Amino acid sequence: MHPHDQIPVEARARLLAGRDMWSLPAVPELGFDGLVMSDGPIGVRGTRWSAADPSIALPSPTALAATWDTALVRRAGGLLAAEARRKGVRVLLAPTVNLHRSPLGGRHFECFSEDPLLTGELAAGFVQGVQSGGVAVTVKHFVANDFETERMTADVVVSERALRELYLLPFEIVVRKASPYGIMTAYNGVNGTTMSEHGELVNGVLRGEWGFDGFVVSDWFGARDTVRAALGGLDVAMPGPDTVYGPALAEAVRAGEVPEEVLDEHVQRVLELARRTSVDADLPEVDGQALAREIAARSFTLLRNEGVLPLEGSPRVALIGGLAKEARVMGGGSAQVFPSHVVSPLEGLRSAGLDVVYARGADPSTRLNPASFPLLTTAYAEDGTVLGEFPQPDGSLQWVGQMPEGVDHTVLGSVAMRGAFTPDESGDHLIAIEGVGAFRLAVGGDVLFDGTIAPESDDPFAAFFFAPQKVFSVPLQEGVEVEIELVHRIARGEMPVPFVGFALVHRDPTADPDTLLAEAEPAAAASDLAVVVVGTSKEVESEGFDRTSLRLPGRQDELVRRVAAANPRTIVVVNAGSPVEMPWRHDAAAVLLTWFPGQEAGHALADVLTGRAEPGGRLPTTWPAVLEDCPVTDVTPVDGTMRYDEGVFIGYRAWQRSGAVPAYEFGSGLGYTTWTYEKAVHEEGVLHVTLRNTGPRPGREVVQTYLAPASPDETRPSRWLAAFAVAEAAPGESVTVTLPLPERAFCVWQDGAWVPAPGDHVLHTGHSLTDTPLTTRLDRS
Template identity: 35%
Template sequence: MAFNIEETLSKLSVIQKIKLLSGLGWWHTEPVEEHGIPSMRMSDGPNGVRGTRFFNGVPSSCFPSSTGLGASFDIDLAYDVGVALGEECRAKGCHILLGPTVNTQRSPLGGRSFESFAEDPTLNGLIAAAYINGVQSKGVSATIKHFVANDQEFERFSISSDVSERALREIYLKPFQLALKHSDPWALMSSYNRVNGVHVSENTWLLDDILRKEWGFKGLIMSDWIGVYSTAESIKAGVDLEMPGPTVMRGKAVERSLAAQKLFISDIDDRARKVLELLQKAYASGIPFNAPEEGVDTPELRKLLRKAAADSIVLLKNEKNLLPLTSESKVRSIAVIGPNAKYAFSSGGGSARLLESYTVTPLHGIEAGAKEFGLDVKFALGATTHKLNPLLDPYITLRDGSGKGALLEFWNESPADGFATTQTNLTDGLKPCVWSCTTKVSNCVLLDGVDESKVEKDCFLRYSTVFTPEESGTYEFSLTLAGSGNLFFENKLIIDLSTAPTPGDYFMGLGTAEVKVQVPGLKAGQGYLLEVRANNHDYVKQVPIIPNWGGLRLGAVKVVEPEDALKEAIDLAKSTDVAILVVGLNHDWESEGYDRPDLELPGLTNRLVSGVLKANPRTIVVNQSGSAVTFPWINEAPTVLQAFYGGNELGNGIADVLFGKVNPSAKLSLTFPKRLEDVPSYPSYGSKGQEHGKILYNEGVFVGYRGYQVKNLTPMFPFGFGLSYSTFEYSALKCSEISAEGKFTVSFTIKNTSNVDGREVAQIYISDDEASLPRPQRELKGFKKVALKAGESRSVDVGLDREALGFFDERRGEWIAEKGTFSVLVGASSEDVKLKESVDLKNSLTWRGL
């Protein structure tokens, strides 16, 4: 369908134009159907396409977390992942994907650190550009976010990121700038926070002067969800679309601002035009409007998911060449141990979470890989490290026996006296519910997925299911609510959250704390009735601007005595040829909404690792986390892998690396420090680092590996580090002369000196030897992933430009590359420099823009 923007805009009334400037519910734009303007659909990324439902949505493919994809250093893989996400958007009738995230990882404590690609702006920006190009090749808009300096979750709506313009330009704006230079994102999302005292959503300097005028961004700017705090100011600054709907800061407020001449019709036209420009692209894509949502599950997609999982795994140590495990390894038995082995932690928490179409746990992946070699695999938990009790999803069935899951019923009025209190009569003599549904999950985030034509926001609900444990013993049940209510086990009250419940982090910090209770004597294979009765009245009063029906989270775990679990794991490790320890964090520890307090592995993890390492020197440690953690036992561990959150195929990806089907080639996308105090942003970060509503970016441009180098601190593992089953040799570095425009080529040779085919990530760092102000010792400015057969050599060429030489001069308000000598360093990591050469810039260069 042909869609003429200016002709359509001219036909719209002022009220209709204003309507376009805010969302319709959580995931749609407002339509003006009488003028052929349908509602565009959007969906959360960045590692999957959830669709339009938090609750009971269509299952989706989950790719590795962005730190994992960044660790691949693979532009082609990032593009392919983008294409797959674009195809899933099309299947779900989605026109706008809310990703990628490119906020620089200022600290590994950041709750959303796993959502961004790297601590380095070059890696961050170039991987993002490939991802964007892949998504948009399918006619789907990518949305690069969160612009800008949105680097912590503490007070994220109000905190001011107080940062020098130089650091802002070189570190925090740079990945956005590079992504715009190497791709053309059709949308951008402004961040929640302030920058130097001004909220980004009303920051004309950032959104208009830099983004639109200086960089030439032509796309739509939307707010983060409930991230608009003004009317005239946000519209003047350039935020086209307030999300979600219904509007809070626009609508009638815009009409009043027009009457007061704080805004003019031309301002409304400018914003509405951007919405229509994106709509024009949506029409051109051929993606239908208001389409039914479908999943995607093909052999080709599963292959890509598995490749992405394996290629995001970093081999940190392999001192005794224990890996790969092959038929020549003389291994007959394997002990799989650890709290992350039996669960598939596919992604971090918050808006990145989705309902996976399927998952493969590390235990299942290892079992499948071992089966090919006829190896015996046994499992032991070793330690519990969950922050919240594990969900019940695998172990629940409907009361009527018709299938997996639970029944959720809703009433607009209490269906019985004392329904959601401790005095509840547990008979089924309740009034008929106004609406019900089944669900396969025990974490019900009721932001959507409820029939709002029948169920009022202020409602009562009952969640009932049958829990069937795998093992006999005492179980600890837990309940968390957005609202108030109680949990009943076999018609007996066991958890009271109706009498002054303690507040907690659940539901954006407005739900209750998790309450736990132990129930002894459960028998394996026997079903037990669980029932939650609740109302969300108190919760709804707290969050009137976010329409929802509250929610609940129900968990359970078998109670194990910590010392007994440790002993069982250590005894198993002693009795087997090889032990594979799978430990780490999960989506409850790393999530949107809160930051981590420290870099420690939870619970008794470190005791478990140390004990197993002592019991069996042939132990492989697999750590799973979205960001850095500390390993106090690292010197005792000969074999260590970093797995990140690996998506659907996490388990198979780990197994492919362990058993040699895939030669690891990933490199760390962020530094792993020895201790929290070594992190460059320490202590000016998070709740303990804030100064009356602001965070001082005291480290300036010395973020990530730059900070370790300038302070001469040795990290546990440096940025860009990663081993392979192959070995590589670098030679013959040559650099062309720098052209008048600042372009030059770095050429060198890489040889695979092993008898194993492999891939190497060659990294190009630049050092300004004659800078007029303090600069990092070296900065990543290019990289190339090279596949080499055993014994093969290949010449590598990497083109660089003035971006590789310049810094931002705050005095002049422009970029400058000063004439003089620069060192070109080529290596296998930020600390492992293999080759060095010098180039001369004959004349200084200055510029603005891309």
């Protein structure tokens, strides 16, 4: 008899269904007290989608990956565990280990790399760090969710070999090295079966072959069928309360459609999750701001430097770009958190004592940002009764799945946001409503709008994250306080969870785009050097949709060209989570990628520009010159099917096969010193690499070794990453690093098994994919 047999089926099934957006219900009959989950991966948002509950915001996963440093990523995981514990969260919905199959993937900033080994090793470090604090992870999205277009319904058709050698491999590495407590299934199907019901991959491969002993949770709203999900290995269906589990699962068990022992296996795994996360780990104190700053600097990737960096003396710096003042530090979608403060490049450079003059130049987006002054939000019942009042740190309100204390969504009639704004400058200020539905906006007692705003898309995700903005121009006087009120009348819609989301949006008086561009040139010309910050907007890189172009949005390319022409000592800072085209890259004195750098963006930028820190990043994905050169670009399903016809040739594997030359290759990046690779010795499956710092400064180098068939083999990539390590040395110092070579690196998936590839192999070791001065021949006969 199973120990739970005496517990009613209804209670056991209830354990497996979300109670609300973020939690599982308490089930006293099973001794289960409930459990809270939260989005990551750059922070721990908690159950409130609000700046009123701030979180540390680390750099994006692409930035973490650019460090190539598993120990540093493990430290990041430890910080997130402490943040989770602080917020009462026991399951972190991260990391994302899907691959950069095409640079058009809209969510790539949330994934690590185009390479499965680099992805898996870094994710294993992340998981070890989080779970060292007694907090579970859910490694996601299992599997082949490498695009956003039709992600809820598309079926991925992929060969078994590509599935094993590329897309499953990061999950396998994490399971074998880090023993994650959770896995999240993807929305999409694979070869005809929806992943939340994919018994062959979940029960067969994940649990059977790899020995995974944790719980499997659906992506939110990703479980579709009670019986198929239960039999396919899905333990938990999120969110609640309306899911395919709970009462529906109890009924299926009583009807004999789901064996009771299957139900109990799911229950046991959730109870084991509760046990694993119930221990209060002795977490060391971590300075979250300091760690976010360190990771950011270590991730910054210097791609070009014509002797201008690090800065010397006390130069006058023209800092240019809308993103220099309003930093974009994270990607859009469920990865969003709310830091208590974001350090912009402007703030960071000035706080470092640099002589800075600022010019806006150009913006990446015409959308306005939420008002930055404090507001008070009041929730009213339909009869006008006040349900609660809540301080609002900025103009963005998002109540998702869980209403604030005292607010019953079933009787909620309206929400009002009010505040007093004192302008810093006179002129025409832009004030806007961002949202869908009925609104009333008044400024200084004058009603500017009283009506309904219709959605611009039928996609509910787009309506949430990219609601339309209704903009009004309002003349205001410097120093004269004005009252602003925005009221949203609640409609009873068909949202699957309680939801209220809108924003009061504001922008100070701004010149027209032509004037802004023209103002940047004399500012650059009158300075010793120019730093131009350009990047993507949240309409470009976000969960929920793919990219259509790699071009920088707006007139930012024109801005760079004009500034570089005005001052040859122009440093371009690229603030983007994944590749963009840089047609001006040869015109700039330096090009520095900062990814989405987290809340300490400006301080980290100052550290790197001044030489206080070395830019430690190396590219975790190939950076193309133009989209048309990319060997794999397709992210759009046809008739509901997404075909991975390129097989194992994605990323640098595909670039090398196509012969196209990217702007910057996989693994590349410059530091502030130079290195000489002296020797590589292979002994019993381990490569010992000796290198010397031949430059004037202490430095860090990412040592990379790539495996290649000694004789060309058209069925295999020409070379692939086999191992990597980080080396540190003082000027003139020699250091030796050891790189264990996994046996799997020599194998191919063939006829349902891993088979050692025939023939000899060669190891190419050095700075990046093809900058490999050391060659080591391996005789495996």
